[in-house]
Amino acid sequence: xxxxxxxxxxxxxxxxxGITRMRVEEDSTTNALVDELKRVNAENKKLSEMLTLxxxxxxxxxxxxxxxxxxxxxxxxxxxxxxxxxxxxxxRDEAVSSAVIGGVSxxxxxxxxxxxxxxxxxxxxxxxxxxxxxxxxxxxxxxxxVVKDGYxxxxxxxxxxxxxxxxxxxxxxxxxxxxxxxxxxxxxxxxQSVLVATYEGEHNHPxxxxxxxxxxxNRYVSLGGPVAPAAAANGRCSLAKPVDLTESKKVRSPxxxxxxxxxxxxxxxxxxxxxxxxxxxxALAAAVTGRLYQKNQTEK
DNA sequence: CGCGTTTGACCAGCGC
DNA sequence: GCGCTGGTCAAACGCG
Numbered sequence: 001x002x003x004x005x006x007x008x009x010x011x012x013x014x015x016x017x018g019i020t021r022m023r024v025e026e027d028s029t030t031n032a033l034v035d036e037l038k039r040v041n042a043e044n045k046k047l048s049e050m051l052t053l054x055x056x057x058x059x060x061x062x063x064x065x066x067x068x069x070x071x072x073x074x075x076x077x078x079x080x081x082x083x084x085x086x087x088x089x090x091x092r093d094e095a096v097s098s099a100v101i102g103g104v105s106x107x108x109x110x111x112x113x114x115x116x117x118x119x120x121x122x123x124x125x126x127x128x129x130x131x132x133x134x135x136x137x138x139x140x141x142x143x144x145x146v147v148k149d150g151y152x153x154x155x156x157x158x159x160x161x162x163x164x165x166x167x168x169x170x171x172x173x174x175x176x177x178x179x180x181x182x183x184x185x186x187x188x189x190x191x192q193s194v195l196v197a198t199y200e201g202e203h204n205h206p207x208x209x210x211x212x213x214x215x216x217x218n219r220y221v222s223l224g225g226p227v228a229p230a231a232a233a234n235g236r237c238s239l240a241k242p243v244d245l246t247e248s249k250k251v252r253s254p255x256x257x258x259x260x261x262x263x264x265x266x267x268x269x270x271x272x273x274x275x276x277x278x279x280x281x282x283a284l285a286a287a288v289t290g291r292l293y294q295k296n297q298t299e300k
Numbered sequence: 301c302g303c304g305t306t307t308g309a310c311c312a313g314c315g316c
Numbered sequence: 317g318c319g320c321t322g323g324t325c326a327a328a329c330g331c332g
Contacts, residue, residue, distance in 0.1 A: 155305060157324060170323070184323095 135188070136195040145169040145185045147197050150207045153183065164189050179204050 136147045145158075145167070152174035160167045166187035173181040181201040188194040 156326095158306070159322065159324095162321065168322090 132199045134197045134199065136197060138193055138195055145187070145195065147185055147195055149197070151181075151203065161186070166192065173203065175203075175205055 134147075134149070138147075153171035154174050155169055155171050157170035158167050159170070164186055168184055168186040171183045171185065173179040179201075181199065181203050183200065184198045186196050188196050
């Protein structure tokens with residue numbers, strides 16, 4: 001019996017030792033996981049800081065762009081002394097403020113553009129109307145030239161232009177002639193799923209309907225500009241209704257970017273835009289690997 | 301039948 | 317001056 005008891009004690013001791021060892025191993029594994037988690041968190045924090053820095057830089061650049069555009073508009077308005085010509089210069093020499101929708105941004109300037117700008121620099125720039133360009137990301141299967149920007153439009157023409165195989169549609173605000181805003185919609189040459197809408201003029205009436213701002217096919221974020229259509233909404237503008245300029249200003253004001261949800265959307269769009277840019281991803285990968293390499297070197 | 305869209309014709313600016 | 321091109325007009329057409 002004593003022998004049995006002693007073997008039982010030995011077995012229980014072995015078990016205790018085994019459990020303790022397992023716990024120690026488990027603890028070390030947990031510690032290793034916690035360390036790894038801390039390391040990943042630190043990396044995430046660094047990346048987050050980088051992104052924040054990029055956001056700050058982006059905001060600074062955007063602010064400078066807006067100031068430049070406003071300055072150009074003011075200068076052009078002062079210089080606007082000659083009678084308006086019916087046919088305008090290409091949109092490139094106009095004060096164009098752009099927006100980014102669905103992660104598609106305005107393409108960078110080409111050599112042709114540079115030549116054009118050099119040529120144009122010698123000429124006096126006359127801006128007749130405020131022009132903004134908005135990019136709408138659509139479904140690739142969607143072949144219509146309709147963008148849901150919250151205003152009611154009447155199509156009055158369609159034309160195939162020389163530089164783009166896809167047709168360009170011409171729209172007038174349905175409130176015309178009281179509102180003389182026009183827009184041109186054409187698919188992007190680079191990406192057929194992107195609709196490029198060029199707005200000319202400024203609505204002198206509030207948006208017919210502002211319902212369900214995120215329900216539409218097209219998601220959009222405006223960087224500000226003379227005409228800033230809100231997202232997907234349908235409705236007919238009423239000529240009988242008095243024009244509510246305060247509401248109109250509320251709708252068009254660039255300050256709406258300060259709304260948290262819009263700001264969040266802006267960040268999402270920007271992040272999406274950046275991650276789609278191979279140059280950016282390459283630069284980001286280089287930065288991350290560089291930091292990891294640096295960290296490994298310091299640990300050794 | 302009314303309204304919106306389509307589409308060919310026409311107009312006017314621009315470059316050669 | 318002529319041709320090219322973008323922009324607009326308006327009759328024809330389709331849909332509800």
